[in-house]
Amino acid sequence: MEAADKVRTQLDNSTASLPSHVRSLVGPETLFERLRGLGWITRLLNAQEPEDLLSQALQVAARLPRPGQRIDRRLLVPGNPHALDEGALPALVLALTGLSSSTPRSSWARLGVDFDDLLGGLIVTGVNPRGWRIPAGSTVTIPPRELATITWELPPVPGEWVFVTENPSVLAAAARQYAMFERGAVTPRVICTAGTPSQLECEAIARLADAGWRIAVRADFDQAGLAHVRALLAAAPEAVPWRMSAADYLEAAPEGTSILRLQRPDAPWDPRLVPTMLKHSVPAFEEDLLPQLLGDIATGAPGSSGTP
Structure with a gap:
């Protein structure tokens, strides 16, 4: 329980500093419960560096574009254009924004992020x-x-x-x-x-x-x-x-x-x-x-x- 409390505290401290358009997506008052309902609190506690993973995800969320603007997904993590290709980090970002139930391409598109408009189709x-x-x-x-x-x-x-x-x-x-x-x-x-x-x-x-x-x-x-x-x-x-x-x-x-x-x-x-x-x-x-x-x-x- 103490470990889960640390996650809750990290969420509370970090979401308060997110841009307003991101806070409206994240919904800090229900964020911990949403992540727990999706199984993410358990996944974080079992991660090798849970605080680092959550911190990275929150930093990505903070860079999400304002409504009406767009950004290439590969620019959301400076210095690492493939950080959001697969794995826990992109999945956690989508869970933070409440879009984890959608297909990844559609979810990123709703966030103003161009997933990749050349591959697939x-x-x-x-x-x-x-x-x-x-x-x-x-x-x-x-x-x-x-x-x-x-x-x-x-x-x-x-x-x-x-x-x-x-x-x-x-x-x-x-x-x-x-x-x-x-x-x-x-x-x-x-x-x-x-x-x-x-x-x-x-x-x-x-x-x-x-x-x-x-x-x-x-x-x-x-x-x-x-x-x-x-x-x-x-x-x-x-x-x-x-x-x-x-x-x-x-x-x-x-x-x-x-x-x-x-x-x-x-x-x-x-x-x-x-x-x-x-x-x-x-x-x-x-x-x-x-x-x-x-x-x-x-x-x-x-x-x-x-x-x-």
């Missing part, structure tokens, strides 16, 4: 940003810098589908399939988030609807995958889940030893999905449905396995 084939000329079947990565203001080319026929997937293997297989049967084949129109989509990426995908595209979204059948689909559907209400029903999960023939931890609201688009997943208690992955997904992409419309 969306991998696309068959659907182009307006004004870009990309050969049919070619694959490009659109970095966050371009996604921030992206507008999309109109579909050749209004209402054509774009398929959004989590895993690069789906896009790669669709591109290979098109290369093998290019003559007369439907151009694959696929966007890959390569993992958890940021808010910026979700918003860029949502703009497809503004250009007249229909959007089908999917991910793995696990906790993260369901969260990905929820985020995409929240950003693009016009989008539809693509082979993400209970029947599709069963079609993937899930088996394994991993244990799923899900809540029933995790898949509001199909109330049967989470109970079915919990019954089998294992994840299923996009690759398990690859033939069906490639068939949909080749025909240009999303399908479903029907009622379980």
